[in-house]
Amino acid sequence: MLSKAVKPSVIKNIINKGAVRTVTSLVPGEPNGPSVKTEIPGPRSKELIKELSAIQQSNAVQFFADYEKSLGNYIVDADGNVMLDAYTQISSMPLGYNHPNLLKVFNNDKNMRTLINRPALGVFPGEDWPKKLKDVLLAVSPNLPNVTTMMCGSCSNENAYKNLFIAYRRNERGENVSFTEEENASCMINQAPGAPKLSILSFHGAFHGRTLGVLATTHSKAIHKLDIPSFDWPIAHFPQYKYPLADNVRENAEEDKKCLAEVEDLIVTYKKKGIPVAGIVIEPIQSEGGDNEASPEFFQQLQRIAKKHGAGLLIDEVQTGGGPTGKMWCHEHFNLETPPDIVTFSKKMQIGGYFHNLEMQPATPYRIFNTWMGDPGKMLIVEEILKVVKQQNLLDVVNKTGLKLKSGLEQLQNEFPALLNSVRGRGTFLAMNAANTKLRDDLVNRMKQKGIQSGGCGEISIRLRPALIFQEHHADIFLDTFRQVLKETK
């Protein structure tokens, strides 16, 4: 068994800007670059899309992948096209495909038994579970002492909202005060006071998942929300900055102020309305909604407002967490006075869940509970991922690649100002705006036809969500192809 990360030992020659360079790939055996044989989706993918359409709604499928042949930053599709993947399954493959360390995690009888004997973790956890929680998850906690595991991002946010409601009511009720008979009876029929009118304040453009509770705080695209009943919960404006940031400092600070004032207004209004705000949920960078950033000062002030009004602060790091911004958690860029009350994760972490402080811990069991409460099999995978991240200093790789990628994109927006603007982001968690939606979709598609997978977000944005093993030579390939695509744009 290989317990250490594979060393970046494979040296390759790639052609970049006409010159042959020697580069070292972190995943041995990676292709030298994309190689496209058919349109994408190709004939085999189209056949499979047809087959899948007989079984489920499948119009979102872009292509079928060959996960046996995919490697590192390269995804291979069913038609044999090799693409450089700067989107990585909507930001959820930190080590890319078929990483040699991950292939070995279950070459181990104990781990295999952990995988197949999936317990009800809240009732019958395995002997090693506390140690895993401590050594794997708490080892990367943003200074929060508790962690609760779940299955996915939506469930993590849903349950975290419940912690916020429970904590808010405990504060109102007083510590150790038990439930009234009226509360016990009324909650069973969905009525106050047992099921109280409480709210979570969210932001326009936010995405926190699609199950009914979190969907009430998601406001990125109408198609996610149409026809689904929702809650009357307050929604504030998220700052919309002017770019480049350095040239718009005053306006953007004004924008922060305006949005923060609205948050405070809404908290007061909803309290009066009889639907108090128990918590505020926010992404460090609004991802699905268009990669909208806000300043550290905005987040610092937001936390002060939350504390002032007795609302918990939940930072949703489902998409930003796990390293792509150059820190393990994006909000660590913000220098908050204290950690947020709750930080949710999923995607790159493989297992869902959230870190939280002791105030958010319910005093009694079964309030935050479900059959599985996460999955020890996924814990073994994230354990190995985090080992590799540490041993190969992948956060440094992210920062190094990110600098090159961002400055390359900035150069492109200067070269093509009619097509691109507002390059932004941290680490390799980068985005830019296209002039309009049609152009954005066209650019993403033509990049794909040249073997580069990126993604859209918001109305007009292109987002990059590469793996943490995306290196400078991958950035070069991305930028060169992007320049070519922009040049070919009519």
Added chain:
Amino acid sequence: MLSKAVKPSVIKNIINKGAVRTVTSLVPGEPNGPSVKTEIPGPRSKELIKELSAIQQSNAVQFFADYEKSLGNYIVDADGNVMLDAYTQISSMPLGYNHPNLLKVFNNDKNMRTLINRPALGVFPGEDWPKKLKDVLLAVSPNLPNVTTMMCGSCSNENAYKNLFIAYRRNERGENVSFTEEENASCMINQAPGAPKLSILSFHGAFHGRTLGVLATTHSKAIHKLDIPSFDWPIAHFPQYKYPLADNVRENAEEDKKCLAEVEDLIVTYKKKGIPVAGIVIEPIQSEGGDNEASPEFFQQLQRIAKKHGAGLLIDEVQTGGGPTGKMWCHEHFNLETPPDIVTFSKKMQIGGYFHNLEMQPATPYRIFNTWMGDPGKMLIVEEILKVVKQQNLLDVVNKTGLKLKSGLEQLQNEFPALLNSVRGRGTFLAMNAANTKLRDDLVNRMKQKGIQSGGCGEISIRLRPALIFQEHHADIFLDTFRQVLKETK
């Protein structure tokens, strides 16, 4: 690689009622019976509970398990106690622990790559995904042509509710009528008409999960719902039968009628109230709420009422599905005129999801969507589970064991009428009432101290949720120990 199910080849001698009998266990090497060395939880479990309590709320933990040593129907705890498990991780281990076939699933490079390269299934599925959906899941579909995969039971129900809302609004709006500008705008701020006032009708005593949408239809215990805001959705009474059923036919038929009339009343009332019922959700046997059964006639009538009022019928088979009632899906006992519109599953199926008819398929993509949309690694596990179920005729085993277990329990309720009553259920999915809550908790605990794991449900019920490999000799052990515990009850 072992592609066929392991044959039940191990012959053992067990002592039953004083006589040595020869029995054949479906999982080779299973212990002969429970063996208890310490109180449960023992000292090691208590130590670990303390350790876990520093990391999360952990008062629901019963003991820590040793998943390396557990085998078949026997769970071994961290103190070396061997228990016969008739609860199996809240009904989610169909083949028990460390089944030899499951240990081999990932001894296969292709399967290992499927496990670690977890895709965003809605966008970049693997080549073999349509075939897996067809060969594994649709092969056991209750005559429904579509299947959508998810991560867990709550997410499956949450998303299925969305299908119900979408289908209901499409019927109201007319096929191929697109969304109005007002709908597109209003849904983004959680308001009608885009986010309409629609409801799901549920039943008192029901359990459909704990995220906010499904929690509005869960009514089994106050502690699940206290302090969490909810929806004003209609709740009908689920039939409460008198036992034995054979002696109470007239009263129970009256009870059906009363409950069905209430369902129809509520549909009419909520329509008038401006919160129309888009769907009805029901468990074939209310599990968490106390193993409450309803008759096939009740379900047939309920379906007629749903159809009459244009509401979809969702049967939640998260706990009942996958074989424990002696059929793959419990509602197949009901002889419905047509299949339900949606059937949700999780637990024993390892992967979450739902079968549905074509009316429930949204016309456009991204309406039922999330990053992972299930997990191909779990699909490989359920594939092997279903192979073993078929090859070893485990539904027959369930029916045979169930008969013995049920008649044994009936005998015990006759012997101890002051302690036990209302034995009920199908297959090995069985339950009974204790005279009161204190006695119920005491019986479950004393059974555990003698090495038998069962579970409580509702206020006064004990539920059995053994694996599908629970055989007659396991039933004997269960019944003998239970008789002893009942005898020792003061």
